[in-house]
Structure formats: C-alpha cells, structure tokens
Amino acid sequence: MSTASEKLRASAAEALACGRVSLVLGWRKKDFWWQSPVAFVEAAAEAEQLSFDPFSVYNPVKYLLEATECHEKVGVFVKGCDSRGINRLLQDKRLEREQVLIFGLPCSGKADPAKIRAVFPAQKIREVAQEGEELLVRLTDGQERVAAADFLLEKCLTCRHPNPVVFDELLWEPVPVRAGVDVSRFARVNSVAQKEILERYTYWARQFDRCIRCFACRNTCPACNCRSCIFDQAEPRWLGKASDLADTMNYQIIRAFHVAGRCFECGECERICPAGIPLQEMNRRLIMDIDKYFGPYEAGLDAGDSPPLGTYRGEDPAGFDES
Amino acid sequence: MKKIAKTKLQELWRCLSAEGALYLPVRSDSVVDFALWQEDVPADLETLNTFLPPKKFYYPQTETVLKYEFGENLQLLDASSQAGEKTILFGVRPCDTAALSLMDKVYLSEPVDEAYRRRRENTVIIALGCREPEETCFCQTFDIDPGKAPGADLLAIDTGTELVVTAQSLKGEELLVALNGVLQEATSGDEIRVKDVQEQAGEGYLTRVSVHGLAEKLDTCFASPYWDRLYRRCIACGTCTYLCPTCHCFDLQEYAAGHSGERVRCWDACMFTDFTQMAGGHNPRPTQKERVRQRFMHKLNYFPRQHGGEYACVGCGRCVRQCPVNLDILEVIREMGGAVDGQ
Amino acid sequence: MASNPLLPQVAVVTDVRRETPDVKTFRVEAADGRELFAYRPGQCAMVSLFPVGEALFSITSSPTRIGFLEFSIKETGVLTRALHEIEAGTEIGVRGPYGNGFPVDFLRGKDLLFIGGGIALAPLRSLINYCLDNRDDYGRVDIIYGARSSRDLVQREELLVNWPRIRNTGVHLTVDVRSDDWDGNVGFVPAFLEQLNPAPEGKVTVTCGPPIMIKFVLQSLAKMGYQPEDVITTLEMKMKCGIGKCGRCNIGDKYVCKSGPVFTLAELQQLPNEY
Incomplete structure (x- = not known):
C-alpha cells in the first residue's frame, strides 16, 4: 500500500481521535480500479478505508457546505486544485476558515481511466497504483509499469498549482509545476478561437446540443455555491425544462459568466460531464478575457484578494458609458 | 437466417435508410450516441453503451403532447397523433432492448400512452449481440443474455468478418425481405459461429451480483440507517436517471407565446429538489436522502412490486460508469444483500 | 383509435364563488353541454388553465348533483393564483376522473x-x-x-x-x-x-x-x-399525469393518483412513512 494512503489514514485517525474534528473528507476505493469516491470518515477506526491513488480526483470541497452544518469542524484532504475551492468558499463567505482543518496533498496529477483503457484491455485491469513517477498496472496476467505522465487527465496537464495554496498541514514535500502549462492552459481555447465565427457557433451548438441538463457541472462546482440557483427557480421559471438548444446555451453561458473571475480551473465540470461537453474551454476563454481587461488574475489563490469582477477600480475598462 | 460482410455494411444501411429513418451508434467528438445515418459517417459497433439509451426514440427527452389556441375560444389539439414516423434502430444492445419491455409496462399499461405506442409500433429494432461484456456490465443479474435480444425484430451477431442476421418478429421478417438484395443466405457454419459467439458472450462477466430475494428484503429497509450513509455523496445531478434505460419519470411544462402554446412532456429526475415540491411548500422528500432512497427503492422494490417481480434495471452499467461520485445501483445491490460472487 | 390520456376536455367555468380571502369555488361544465365524466366522491381531476399549467384538484361537488363539477381552490402557487383571476365564462381544460374515491x-x-x-x-x-x-x-x-x-x-x-x-x-x-x-x-x-x-x-x-x-x-x-x-x-402529493406514469406521487409501491388519494389508516400503516 502506498505511503501516501498511509499518511492520509494516520492524519485522519489522529485528528478524529483527539477530537480536533468530527468528520474527515478524503477518498476510498470502490468496486472498480478507477473508482475512488469521496469518503466520509467519522471515527478514527474508520480511517483505514482512506486511500490516495491515481483516481482520487473528485473535489471534496463542496461537501463542506453541508458537512459544516452538522459538524463544528471538518477535516478535509485537498490537492492543489481542491484547495483553491476552499478559498473560493471562504471568499464567497460560505465557509469560515476555523470550520476546516486542511490537510494539503501536493499532487503531480491524476490518471485518466480512458487513457489507461486505450492501452490495456479494461477487463484485465485489476489495480492501477502510483509508484513514484510510474503507474503500476496490475493485470489478470501480470503487471506493467508505465510513465504516469503519459496517462494524466486533461485537467492535470494544464495545472499551474499542483501544491495546495491553503492548508494547516502539508503531508509531503511540494511538487514542481509541470513544464509548459502556461501554453497548454489556453491551447484549446486558442484553437477554438481560430475558427471562423460561424464555424465556432456550429462547434458550440454541436457540443451544447448533447447537454441533457443533468446539472452535474453546476452541482459539482464549488464556485456554484448559491443557496438557491436561479435555474432551479419555478417562479418565475428562467430556464425551461425542455431540452431546447437556446435554453441550454442560456444556462451554460450564464453559468460560465456567473463563475467568471471565480472559476479556479479545477476542471471538474468538464471531467464529469456525461455528454463530454468541453466546458473548461468556456471558463478559460473568460479567464483570458479577464486577464486581458483587468490584468492577470487567478481565482482561489488567496481568500483575501480582490477579485477583478468583484471589486471596482478606477482604472477598470469602462463599460456602461460606451453606447 | 441471413448474413452480410462487415465491409458491406454501408450498402445495408443505405437500403435500410430507404425503409425509414435509420439511427445507429456514431461517435461525435468524444461521445458515442445513436444518430441519424449519414453516408460516409462511420458507425461505432464496438462501444457497448451509447451515451443515451435508445429510450429517447420512444420517450423523447422533450415532446409536445398537446397544442392549444387560447384567444377567443380554447382549442386543444392532440399532438400524439403525429408521433411515430417509420424508424429503424440499428445496433441496439440486448440490455437496452430488454429495457424497452420494462418501459412498455409503464407506457403500454392502461391508460395506454398513445405517442409511445405509435412509436413502438413504427420502429424496427435491429439488435446487435454483445461479444464480450465490459467491466461494468451486469445484465446477467437480470437474466438478460448478452448474445440474444428477444424483444428485437432482428438480431445481428458479429461473427468476426460478417454480421449474421435473424428475424425474430413479423416486422423483422418483412424487413429481411426488403433487404434481400444486399443480404446473403447464412450457412450451417454461420449458425454454429453464431452459437459460439453467443455462448462466449455470457462468459466474460467481471461483475457478478445477484438480486435474488432483494425486492422482498427491501420491503423492510425503508427506515434503514443505510440510506443515511449512502446519500451523502450524491450531488443531486440527473446523470443516473437521464442515462438510465428504464427511468421514465416526466414533467409537463407549458411553452406559450401570444395566443397559442404547447404542453411539453420532458424527462424529470427524482434526484431534483422540485420533483416532489408542492405549491404550498410541503415536500414529502425534503432532503437528498429521501430522493436517493426513492430512486433505488423504485428500481429494486416498488417497480418489482408493481410489475410482477421485475426489477427496473437491466445492468447496462451506464450509471456505474458515469455517476460523478460513484454512487450507483451496483453498490446498493451488493450492500443491501444481493449475493456476490466474482470480483 | 386510442386517445391521448394527457389530453383534457374543453370546459367552461360557469360560476366563481369567493369562499374566503384565499379560497374560491369554481363551477365547471362541459363546453358542449354534455356531462364531462362520471365520478365518485373523493375522486380528483386535472384542471388546466392555458397557458399557465395544470394541476390535480379534488372534486368538491357531489355526483348526486348532476351537470357540473365544482372545485374549491386555495391560492398557493402560480396556477392557483392565475385561477383566482379568471371570471365566469373562461374556458379551461379538465381531464379525469382520477383516483379511487371514498368507499x-x-x-x-x-x-x-x-x-x-x-x-x-x-x-x-x-x-x-x-x-x-x-x-x-x-x-x-x-x-x-x-x-x-x-x-x-x-x-x-x-x-x-x-x-x-x-x-x-x-x-x-x-x-x-x-x-x-x-x-x-x-x-x-x-x-x-x-x-x-x-x-x-x-x-x-x-x-x-x-x-x-x-x-x-x-x-x-x-x-x-x-x-x-x-x-x-x-393524501396529497405533487402530481403531473394523474395516471400513474410520471412517477412522482408514489408512497412505496402505491401511486397516490391511482391507488389513492383515499386510504384507510390500516392501509397507510402498510406503507412507508413518506407523506
């Protein structure tokens, strides 16, 4: 068993045993090699289930909203991306810093099951474990080692903050930022931007046409933390329930604008979208524009900073007076 | 029994498209889903689960049930009589075919849903047997044979370089006649190869769970503390319900402008807060716990109780693969008492 | 030919009576003067006001009083608010009867x-x-x-x-x-x-x-x-279809729109406590 998992278990067990927290959010393994859902650990003895493996991806931060309602203090394990979600909730006044005990986990990237399935027959895979910079793939008929970097999730390839930006304890040494992320971060946006405007519309229409309005993107997003969402409102109903392309665009574009300047690029919306809609391209497009008009800004790095779209500055480009 | 070389499938599809609107699994961007056949767009006959199950052809995510004019006089126009253009579905998997018979129990029971019935009547299903289950497949749990699809009009079996096609209904036989020009007679050798593929298909399951006695067991599990633990991970999205080939709950909504409008039926999900929220404010399922419980109890207890013991699940594995937080029916079957052997 | 079970009949509101500050009783008759449908006490009907929407209401008139249906409706949401604004002569949609009724x-x-x-x-x-x-x-x-x-x-x-x-x-x-x-x-x-x-x-x-x-x-x-x-x-649950298909008014394996809304306490004791 990896030492990373052991460190998680020890930290959680200790925090629960001495009563610093009454709940710890981490990850555990489930039935399949690629399943590492969030675990809710409420007693030191239950900490054994915790695991940190190539698939401990899901951002546990949004669960803090409900968890802190019935627990005075909650422990949470966060990767770099997850930690920025905590700053998101702090800055949006949806969480108090003293309500959470943050265990930081420097992370050099998580594995994409689809990339692994493309190389190894899925039926034969029993376990995929991280060993240093390699993935150890245990198969029904043997095992193989491959470079973990070749199997990274798309979102990890563009990650600029692999180390937690807010934490109480760091469980191991920080890791280096991947080379070339500043280019890869906007590569897809640039490629879409190069399309002619009609072609660009066709592209997005085709993507949004697949949207089934399951709202997984919104529900998973720590920046979507409104107590009640306008799109759920029945009176007046802003969003029809029928699967109509105009309404879907209405939903997706308004959501993108609502998280603009607050999206901290965890990429979970895109990763979990069952329809494979490249949502991160929209979020990053808005980040590009914010950088251009308001100066470079990355959300979720500092809960005390002044977000460009949440702060008025005299030198901001004028908008209202230009007719 | 007839057959066709896989290299000649474009010809087959061209003929089929002359018989009705032909839909088959096609990859678009990263997603494989049933789409209208187009010359030169390759079909994907390898992927087992399409993004959406073919229920969308019978029970579309959005459909007009009623049109109205409400100016001087109120006039109501039944929209169901327009439903049901001649449609051919190619490559429907056995689990999804079986799911339609469960859907029938809801929509073809009295009072019969006319739009659904018309679509069912005017659609020909050409099922494609599976050669090897995926890791998330557990159709066998519900006695579905991955090499057979008794509810389909035609069954195609991939024997390697050819598809061998058998008619299983009158509609299927009629279609075979229309396809005479492109199909060849199958040989006794083909028959043996088909049997081999079918037998092998049932052997590769990685996921073996049993639902034997589960509905009865769940009779007493409504108040179980199990649900208190299970739901916490749920983010209340509609992925599991919308991707499920047996989920059938809907909402009715109005779309109107000026003096005319439409009443539209659209998919709804028991995972959503407003699903049972009443106008006066009362909600009998106030938290996600009750909603998660409702979904699994509906599939594994209420539906069997209403429909002669049949579970509202066909083991396609879409929810297992797609749930963002890995909260799926397989877990509930395992943990609520379905016997486990294998992985 | 089979008909669409979600299709209402056109009916006319022939009388609106204010009962209380937030309750009105609506008398409804078929537009063509025939009887809308036969029903038993305790049964319900879906009432549509176009283009606002549709909801299930219990029929408050008795089947012994022939020629009309009556609904007493309290103003609670979007539809009921709109219903409270209509006057006698308004055409609405009605379908039913639904539910088991009283024994x-x-x-x-x-x-x-x-x-x-x-x-x-x-x-x-x-x-x-x-x-x-x-x-x-x-x-x-x-x-x-x-x-x-x-x-x-x-x-x-x-x-x-x-x-x-x-x-x-x-x-x-x-x-x-x-x-x-x-x-x-x-x-x-x-x-x-x-x-x-x-x-x-x-x-x-x-x-x-x-x-x-x-x-x-x-x-x-x-x-x-x-x-x-x-x-x-x-019992009262949110309902959309009234015919046991839309899947939201169930309590355990019973759809309130079909098996209810009338239950004996003995029957309720057999059902999960979710109402």
Whole structure:
C-alpha cells in the first residue's frame, strides 16, 4: 500500500481521535480500479478505508457546505486544485476558515481511466497504483509499469498549482509545476478561437446540443455555491425544462459568466460531464478575457484578494458609458 | 437466417435508410450516441453503451403532447397523433432492448400512452449481440443474455468478418425481405459461429451480483440507517436517471407565446429538489436522502412490486460508469444483500 | 383509435364563488353541454388553465348533483393564483376522473364522523353531500370542521345553514384564532375532537386536512378507540399525469393518483412513512 494512503489514514485517525474534528473528507476505493469516491470518515477506526491513488480526483470541497452544518469542524484532504475551492468558499463567505482543518496533498496529477483503457484491455485491469513517477498496472496476467505522465487527465496537464495554496498541514514535500502549462492552459481555447465565427457557433451548438441538463457541472462546482440557483427557480421559471438548444446555451453561458473571475480551473465540470461537453474551454476563454481587461488574475489563490469582477477600480475598462 | 460482410455494411444501411429513418451508434467528438445515418459517417459497433439509451426514440427527452389556441375560444389539439414516423434502430444492445419491455409496462399499461405506442409500433429494432461484456456490465443479474435480444425484430451477431442476421418478429421478417438484395443466405457454419459467439458472450462477466430475494428484503429497509450513509455523496445531478434505460419519470411544462402554446412532456429526475415540491411548500422528500432512497427503492422494490417481480434495471452499467461520485445501483445491490460472487 | 390520456376536455367555468380571502369555488361544465365524466366522491381531476399549467384538484361537488363539477381552490402557487383571476365564462381544460374515491358502499348503513380542516373540506364535501343526498342509506352524520379564523370557513352556507338542518346531522365548528364575530369553539381540530369525544361504536371517520392536523387527529382517534380499518383519510402529493406514469406521487409501491388519494389508516400503516 502506498505511503501516501498511509499518511492520509494516520492524519485522519489522529485528528478524529483527539477530537480536533468530527468528520474527515478524503477518498476510498470502490468496486472498480478507477473508482475512488469521496469518503466520509467519522471515527478514527474508520480511517483505514482512506486511500490516495491515481483516481482520487473528485473535489471534496463542496461537501463542506453541508458537512459544516452538522459538524463544528471538518477535516478535509485537498490537492492543489481542491484547495483553491476552499478559498473560493471562504471568499464567497460560505465557509469560515476555523470550520476546516486542511490537510494539503501536493499532487503531480491524476490518471485518466480512458487513457489507461486505450492501452490495456479494461477487463484485465485489476489495480492501477502510483509508484513514484510510474503507474503500476496490475493485470489478470501480470503487471506493467508505465510513465504516469503519459496517462494524466486533461485537467492535470494544464495545472499551474499542483501544491495546495491553503492548508494547516502539508503531508509531503511540494511538487514542481509541470513544464509548459502556461501554453497548454489556453491551447484549446486558442484553437477554438481560430475558427471562423460561424464555424465556432456550429462547434458550440454541436457540443451544447448533447447537454441533457443533468446539472452535474453546476452541482459539482464549488464556485456554484448559491443557496438557491436561479435555474432551479419555478417562479418565475428562467430556464425551461425542455431540452431546447437556446435554453441550454442560456444556462451554460450564464453559468460560465456567473463563475467568471471565480472559476479556479479545477476542471471538474468538464471531467464529469456525461455528454463530454468541453466546458473548461468556456471558463478559460473568460479567464483570458479577464486577464486581458483587468490584468492577470487567478481565482482561489488567496481568500483575501480582490477579485477583478468583484471589486471596482478606477482604472477598470469602462463599460456602461460606451453606447 | 441471413448474413452480410462487415465491409458491406454501408450498402445495408443505405437500403435500410430507404425503409425509414435509420439511427445507429456514431461517435461525435468524444461521445458515442445513436444518430441519424449519414453516408460516409462511420458507425461505432464496438462501444457497448451509447451515451443515451435508445429510450429517447420512444420517450423523447422533450415532446409536445398537446397544442392549444387560447384567444377567443380554447382549442386543444392532440399532438400524439403525429408521433411515430417509420424508424429503424440499428445496433441496439440486448440490455437496452430488454429495457424497452420494462418501459412498455409503464407506457403500454392502461391508460395506454398513445405517442409511445405509435412509436413502438413504427420502429424496427435491429439488435446487435454483445461479444464480450465490459467491466461494468451486469445484465446477467437480470437474466438478460448478452448474445440474444428477444424483444428485437432482428438480431445481428458479429461473427468476426460478417454480421449474421435473424428475424425474430413479423416486422423483422418483412424487413429481411426488403433487404434481400444486399443480404446473403447464412450457412450451417454461420449458425454454429453464431452459437459460439453467443455462448462466449455470457462468459466474460467481471461483475457478478445477484438480486435474488432483494425486492422482498427491501420491503423492510425503508427506515434503514443505510440510506443515511449512502446519500451523502450524491450531488443531486440527473446523470443516473437521464442515462438510465428504464427511468421514465416526466414533467409537463407549458411553452406559450401570444395566443397559442404547447404542453411539453420532458424527462424529470427524482434526484431534483422540485420533483416532489408542492405549491404550498410541503415536500414529502425534503432532503437528498429521501430522493436517493426513492430512486433505488423504485428500481429494486416498488417497480418489482408493481410489475410482477421485475426489477427496473437491466445492468447496462451506464450509471456505474458515469455517476460523478460513484454512487450507483451496483453498490446498493451488493450492500443491501444481493449475493456476490466474482470480483 | 386510442386517445391521448394527457389530453383534457374543453370546459367552461360557469360560476366563481369567493369562499374566503384565499379560497374560491369554481363551477365547471362541459363546453358542449354534455356531462364531462362520471365520478365518485373523493375522486380528483386535472384542471388546466392555458397557458399557465395544470394541476390535480379534488372534486368538491357531489355526483348526486348532476351537470357540473365544482372545485374549491386555495391560492398557493402560480396556477392557483392565475385561477383566482379568471371570471365566469373562461374556458379551461379538465381531464379525469382520477383516483379511487371514498368507499361509499363500505360506509353505507354506518354512522359517519367527518373531520376536516381548512381547504381540505373540499373532498369531504363531495362525500358529505353524497351521503346527505342519499340520507336513508347512512346513519348519523357528524361533521367536525376547523379553520384558521371565522373568515376562513369554506362552504359557509352549507356548514352554518344547510347541513345542520338535515335530520340526524350535526355540525361542530372550531377556529384557531378568536375574533369578535365568532362565538363558537376556539381551538385546534384534534383538541376539539377529543373534547367532543364521539364514541367509536358503529362509526367510520373520514379525515381530510393539512398533514399536521391529520397526524394529530389520527393519534386522537387511536386514543379514543377507533380501529385503523374505520379511519379513512386522504393524501396529497405533487402530481403531473394523474395516471400513474410520471412517477412522482408514489408512497412505496402505491401511486397516490391511482391507488389513492383515499386510504384507510390500516392501509397507510402498510406503507412507508413518506407523506
């Protein structure tokens, strides 16, 4: 068993045993090699289930909203991306810093099951474990080692903050930022931007046409933390329930604008979208524009900073007076 | 029994498209889903689960049930009589075919849903047997044979370089006649190869769970503390319900402008807060716990109780693969008492 | 040819009567003058106001009064607010009847105790008038009814004038809040019930009201010795189709729109507590 998992278990067990927290959010393994859902650990003895493996991806931060309602203090394990979600909730006044005990986990990237399935027959895979910079793939008929970097999730390839930006304890040494992320971060946006405007519309229409309005993107997003969402409102109903392309665009574009300047690029919306809609391209497009008009800004790095779209500055480009 | 070389499938599809609107699994961007056949767009006959199950052809995510004019006089126009253009579905998997018979129990029971019935009547299903289950497949749990699809009009079996096609209904036989020009007679050798593929298909399951006695067991599990633990991970999205080939709950909504409008039926999900929220404010399922419980109890207890013991699940594995937080029916079957052997 | 079960019939609102500050009773007749449909007391119908929407309401008229349907509707949401704005002559859509209705044959020959609160007199009224119109078929009838205040008593004329005049029939009213124009009982329905303490022998009770009232009335009835088989109530859930397909009004394996809304306490005890 990896030492990373052991460190998680020890930290959680200790925090629960001495009563610093009454709940710890981490990850555990489930039935399949690629399943590492969030675990809710409420007693030191239950900490054994915790695991940190190539698939401990899901951002546990949004669960803090409900968890802190019935627990005075909650422990949470966060990767770099997850930690920025905590700053998101702090800055949006949806969480108090003293309500959470943050265990930081420097992370050099998580594995994409689809990339692994493309190389190894899925039926034969029993376990995929991280060993240093390699993935150890245990198969029904043997095992193989491959470079973990070749199997990274798309979102990890563009990650600029692999180390937690807010934490109480760091469980191991920080890791280096991947080379070339500043280019890869906007590569897809640039490629879409190069399309002619009609072609660009066709592209997005085709993507949004697949949207089934399951709202997984919104529900998973720590920046979507409104107590009640306008799109759920029945009176007046802003969003029809029928699967109509105009309404879907209405939903997706308004959501993108609502998280603009607050999206901290965890990429979970895109990763979990069952329809494979490249949502991160929209979020990053808005980040590009914010950088251009308001100066470079990355959300979720500092809960005390002044977000460009949440702060008025005299030198901001004028908008209202230009007719 | 007839057959066709896989290299000649474009010809087959061209003929089929002359018989009705032909839909088959096609990859678009990263997603494989049933789409209208187009010359030169390759079909994907390898992927087992399409993004959406073919229920969308019978029970579309959005459909007009009623049109109205409400100016001087109120006039109501039944929209169901327009439903049901001649449609051919190619490559429907056995689990999804079986799911339609469960859907029938809801929509073809009295009072019969006319739009659904018309679509069912005017659609020909050409099922494609599976050669090897995926890791998330557990159709066998519900006695579905991955090499057979008794509810389909035609069954195609991939024997390697050819598809061998058998008619299983009158509609299927009629279609075979229309396809005479492109199909060849199958040989006794083909028959043996088909049997081999079918037998092998049932052997590769990685996921073996049993639902034997589960509905009865769940009779007493409504108040179980199990649900208190299970739901916490749920983010209340509609992925599991919308991707499920047996989920059938809907909402009715109005779309109107000026003096005319439409009443539209659209998919709804028991995972959503407003699903049972009443106008006066009362909600009998106030938290996600009750909603998660409702979904699994509906599939594994209420539906069997209403429909002669049949579970509202066909083991396609879409929810297992797609749930963002890995909260799926397989877990509930395992943990609520379905016997486990294998992985 | 089969028809679309979600397709309403066109009907005309022929009369709108204000009952209380937030309740109106609508009389509805078929646009072509025929009968819309036959129904039993306690059954419901889907009422559509175009283009606002559709919802299920219990039919408050009795099938013994031929030629029309009546719905008593409280203003609570978007649709009911819009309904409160319509006038006589408005065309609406109606489909039904839905649900099981009250077991009128089971009730025959027995003494009846009706217990109602607020707008939930609506389904009871259908049965009360049915029984009183077939007076010889039923034993003594007692009606206990409560509202928030004297202004909130629905069907005031029947409660105060018509029903008490009928032989072997008693009406017992209570309000939650005292007011100058009220010299009757003040207090909640369950307490009033215990105070009146009607003996359970030979009696069947039918209770309709807000969930909290039903809860305490059922407790009181149990305390007073009523058997679960002789305690009848109605449930309310959000419904979209009324025909057991849209999948949201179930309690356990029973769809309230088909198997309900009328249940005996004995039946309810067999169902999960989710209402």
